[in-house]
Amino acid sequence: MKGTSLDIKDLQLNALLEVTQAVNNNLPEDDLLKIYKFTLLADLKINKLALFTERSGEWVCRVNFGTKNDLLGSELPEKYKELKNQIGLVDATFDEFDSVFPVYHKNKLLSVVFIETDSKLGVQDRFLNALTNIILVAIENKRLARQQMEQEAYRRELEIAKKVQNFLFPKELPKIERLQIEAFYLPHHDVGGDYYDYIQIDENKFLACIADVSGKGVPAALLMSNFQASLRALVRQTKDLKDIIEELNLTTYVSGNAENFITFFAGIYDFKTKELEYINCGHNEIILKKSDGIELLNDGTTVLGMFDPLPFIETKRIKNLDEFFLFTYTDGLTETFNEEDEAFEFERLLKILKDDCPQDLSEFHNQILEALNQFKGNKPFHDDITMLSCRIQNK
Template sequence: MKETSLDIKDLQLNALLEVTQAVNNNLPEDDLLKIYKFTLLADLKINKLALYTQREANWICRVNFGTKNNLIGSPLPEEYMELKNQMGLVETSFDEFDAVFPVYHKNKLLAVVFIESDSELGVQNRFLNALTNIILVAIENKRLARQQMEQEAYRRELEIAKKVQNFLFPKELPKIERLQIEAFYLPHHDVGGDYYDYIQIDENKFLACIADVSGKGVPAALLMSNFQASLRALVRQTKNLKEIIEELNLTTYVSGNAENFITFFAGIYDFKTKELEYINCGHNEIILKHGDTIELLNDGTTVLGMFDPLPFIETKKLSSLDEFFLFTYTDGLTETFNEKDEAFEFDRLLEILKGECPKDLSEFHNQILEALNTFKGSRSFHDDITMLSCRIQNK
């Protein structure tokens, strides 16, 4: 009896050394579980075993041997969920097993283990607990290290995307007597998919635009950066707004694999002719205010990047515009929700725009933000919010 007990101790010691060496060699998770399985099979008197661990929200079998049916991937039986609040060996009615015990590390449940053994269960329980703990703590540490590395990689990616996005927006906007442009941008995440721009074409013409890419975060920001680069290159080559849009659509179609799309509004104003040529590519209703008249600029085409070629396309020219106010925005503004799950919507925005043309554009943007904050109450913004206002005094 004494000799048998010593033999078991030697086997257990060898098993611990093998597992510890495997952990120190930083083997992959699946290899650690295989070593755990074969160590128990070869060195210990365990006939049947099923090891359940948590993967995301589910508890499934990761190691299994000796049973009639293969339990790998099967969920932990519901009646044993309560074991997560217990410690120590518990008798089980689970077919083919003598006992079940939970394995903890620092009050965190790592595993639920079912066994059948020829040895004294109390001794096996203590050793199995220790062995399982070593393996699963190592796996948990590897998971945390991998998660930390992924988070660090994502953080670096985010920093790069943020720098790229900062280059999208013009560093300075004109604020002279005949032309005032003001912009506001509030990303929902660290980086977003909204974009606005002002491009001086020549001494008489400029282009102002706003866009919103489907999707959020880094992919949206990178797609938009490609869009901005294409736009600026095209404006240097041609002043034909229709040609610019056709090329932008093709670029977006290729870059986004016809899976992502961009809503876009662009207007070119000519101080000499007092004409505004614009196109609306599936974007929100853009507001033009001149005198007491409010005009909605909706003509154009569908969103960019979904079809090649575009199913239809037209630009529109508005003449005799010497003094006017142009307000552009993305749908994060009108789709801000309140505590009753009601959207801010276009009508509330239009109400703010009644009356005289805003003289201080920054103050006007603040007025809209105050209205949004009052409307949403405790709700948070769920999308990027961008506004671009343009005031022309060309008399």
């Protein structure tokens, strides 16, 4: 009897040493579970075992041996997820086992273990529970460490993307008598998928644009940064708006793998000819306010990046424009919702624009923001909001 007790202690000590060494060697999760399995088989003489843990939101069997049926990958019945103490088994599903016990760490359930032991050996269930706890706590700590590393990597990636995005927007916008441009940008996350720009083409022409990429966060910001770089390079090569759009579409199609798309509006104004050439690529209705009323700029093509070549494309010229106001925006503005889940919508925006051309563009943007905040109440914004306004006095 005394010898048997010493043998058991030796077996437990060997098992503890093997598991501890495996943990200290920082082995991968699957390797830790393999060592746990073989330690139970070789040192503790466990006849049958099924260990269930949570993985990707599902409780499945990760370690199994000795059973008639292979339980690996099988799901744990819901009633065992509420288990607090070890119990004997009268469950037909697990009738091969003697008992089942839960393993907790800081009130969190880490695993549920079904076992059948050699009664002659008299292995203490408390020791098996402790050994299982060591392995699973080590795995849990590895998971938390990996999660922390991933979060840190994402934080660094986010920081880089934010810096990249800051370079997207022009540092200065013209504010002279004949040309005033004002922009407002409110990202939903730290980085977003909206973009606006002002590019001086020559002494008489400039391009103003606004864009919105599908998706949010870092991928959207990086796709948009590539789009901006392509646009600026193309404008240096050609003034043909149709050619620019066709090349931008191809670039976006390749960069986004035809899975992401960009809505885009661009207008080129010529102070000499007093003409505005524009194209709307699946973007929102753009508002042009003239002395004789409001015109909506919708002509162009479909979104960029989904088709190559574009199924249709058309630019439009508006002549005799010497004094006007151009208002561009992304759909985060009109798709702001209130507490009754009603959208702000285009009609409310038009009502704000019913008066004369705004003199102070920054104040005008604040007016729209105030209307948005009053409309949404306590409901948060759910998308990036960007506005670009342009006021021309060319008389």
